[in-house]
Amino acid sequence: MDLNRMWSSNRPLKKSYDAVIIGGGVHGLATAYYLGKRGVRNVAVIEKRYIGSGASGRNTAIVRANYRTSEGIAFYAESVQLYEALSKELNYNVMFSQQGHLTLGHSDRSMNTLRERAETNRLMGVNSTLVGPEEIRRMVPPINIDHHTRTPILGALYHPPGGIIRHDAVVWGYARGADRMGIELHPFTTVTDIRVEAGAVSGVVTDRGEIQTRAVLNATAGYCSTIAKMVGVDLPIVSHPLQALVTEPMKPFISKVLVSSNLHVYISQSDRGEFVLGAEIDPYSCYSTRSTLPFLEGCAGHALEILPDLHKVRVLRQWAGVCDMTPDFSPIIGEVEEVKGFYVDVGWGTYGFKAGPVAGYRTAELIATGKVPDLIKPFALNRFHEDRLVGEKAAAAVSH
Numbered sequence: 001m002d003l004n005r006m007w008s009s010n011r012p013l014k015k016s017y018d019a020v021i022i023g024g025g026v027h028g029l030a031t032a033y034y035l036g037k038r039g040v041r042n043v044a045v046i047e048k049r050y051i052g053s054g055a056s057g058r059n060t061a062i063v064r065a066n067y068r069t070s071e072g073i074a075f076y077a078e079s080v081q082l083y084e085a086l087s088k089e090l091n092y093n094v095m096f097s098q099q100g101h102l103t104l105g106h107s108d109r110s111m112n113t114l115r116e117r118a119e120t121n122r123l124m125g126v127n128s129t130l131v132g133p134e135e136i137r138r139m140v141p142p143i144n145i146d147h148h149t150r151t152p153i154l155g156a157l158y159h160p161p162g163g164i165i166r167h168d169a170v171v172w173g174y175a176r177g178a179d180r181m182g183i184e185l186h187p188f189t190t191v192t193d194i195r196v197e198a199g200a201v202s203g204v205v206t207d208r209g210e211i212q213t214r215a216v217l218n219a220t221a222g223y224c225s226t227i228a229k230m231v232g233v234d235l236p237i238v239s240h241p242l243q244a245l246v247t248e249p250m251k252p253f254i255s256k257v258l259v260s261s262n263l264h265v266y267i268s269q270s271d272r273g274e275f276v277l278g279a280e281i282d283p284y285s286c287y288s289t290r291s292t293l294p295f296l297e298g299c300a301g302h303a304l305e306i307l308p309d310l311h312k313v314r315v316l317r318q319w320a321g322v323c324d325m326t327p328d329f330s331p332i333i334g335e336v337e338e339v340k341g342f343y344v345d346v347g348w349g350t351y352g353f354k355a356g357p358v359a360g361y362r363t364a365e366l367i368a369t370g371k372v373p374d375l376i377k378p379f380a381l382n383r384f385h386e387d388r389l390v391g392e393k394a395a396a397a398v399s400h
């Protein structure tokens with residue numbers, strides 16, 4: 001009997017698949033799931049560790065679509081729509097709590113940026129408005145709107161559809177859904193090389209044997225450059241740690257996601273009552289996922305400027321993940337021009353989890369049909385050679 005209740009385990013690797021997905025996080029699993037729904041089911045998902053062990057299990061589970069560029073807004077808006085329907089789609093409760101998302105501005109400069117985002121969001125049909133300090137306090141009574149602080153709150157970008165989700169449930173739901181369609185999940189399997197013949201992918205070498213395939217998707221986070229190098233492709237990516245922490249659980253205290261565009265801190269309260277906090281990426285590039293005391297001090301200090309009543313709440317746990325940053329703070333999605341059959345869904349910086357459904361849905365469409373969906377065209381790798389950047393830095397408030 002298979003003791004793993006969610007999906008089949010310990011399957012042998014087959015000699016060939018129609019597609020091999022490297023990375024068993026939300027992006028790889030969502031792509032597998034939507035490939036399955038399109039009838040492409042001879043697919044293997046290869047994951048180096050356990051399912052959901054990378055960025056998918058390390059993020060702070062914020063979902064929103066209030067980006068800056070028309071390309072980014074359209075893309076994330078579809079992701080929010082897919083998230084809204086996901087519990088029903090997967091028949092698995094992903095606990096999407098659309099409680100609303102406030103990006104606080106503490107300077108004229110940041111208020112101008114938030115105003116520009118509100119306008120562009122509305123033009124693209126995404127619900128975002130600017131609100132003032134009194135309205136913010138009505139929504140979040142414990143917030144400190146005192147004007148005499150170092151970083152007074154001048155206003156906020158309010159995005160009602162934004163919220164938080166149970167990130168493990170999303171991963172498990174997609175994994176279970178893919179498994180039920182016959183797609184194979186292979187955790188604890190390491191890809192050591194990718195075979196290329198006459199400019200096209202021909203196979204994948206793993207520590208459990210070699211597989212033939214004509215389609216490989218690099219859906220990894222943290223190590224996407226290492227995988228891309230296996231086919232001779234250099235990605236314009238620098239990896240940085242991103243840290244987070246969770247406190248002991250409290251009674252319901254805030255019912256909105258709070259993000260500060262100047263202090264680079266974000267705070268939400270989970271359904272269990274814990275406060276989940278994070279900060280900007282660490283200022284150095286490395287692959288370490290060790291937690292640090294300076295992060296704890298800085299993040300707690302910034303959070304207390306916004307919510308002083310948290311001062312006696314105890315921190316339970318810290319953790320970190322690795323974020324792949326691109327020069328324009330947008331992802332890289334599509335088939336790589338130089339190597340036929342090599343697809344990437346990478347460069348997700350600090351904004352990957354919220355994009356899992358749309359990235360999976362559209363990447364599956366690309367692999368299954370060979371046609372590039374309009375929504376992912378702007379994120380092709382060649383934009384860096386063609387001067388077509390999609391600048392999202394101002395809307396990725398924690399990636400500076």
Ligand code: PYC
Binds near residue numbers: 060062064397
């Ligand atoms: O982009 O909303 C975001 C985010 C929150 C935490 C990390 N990134």
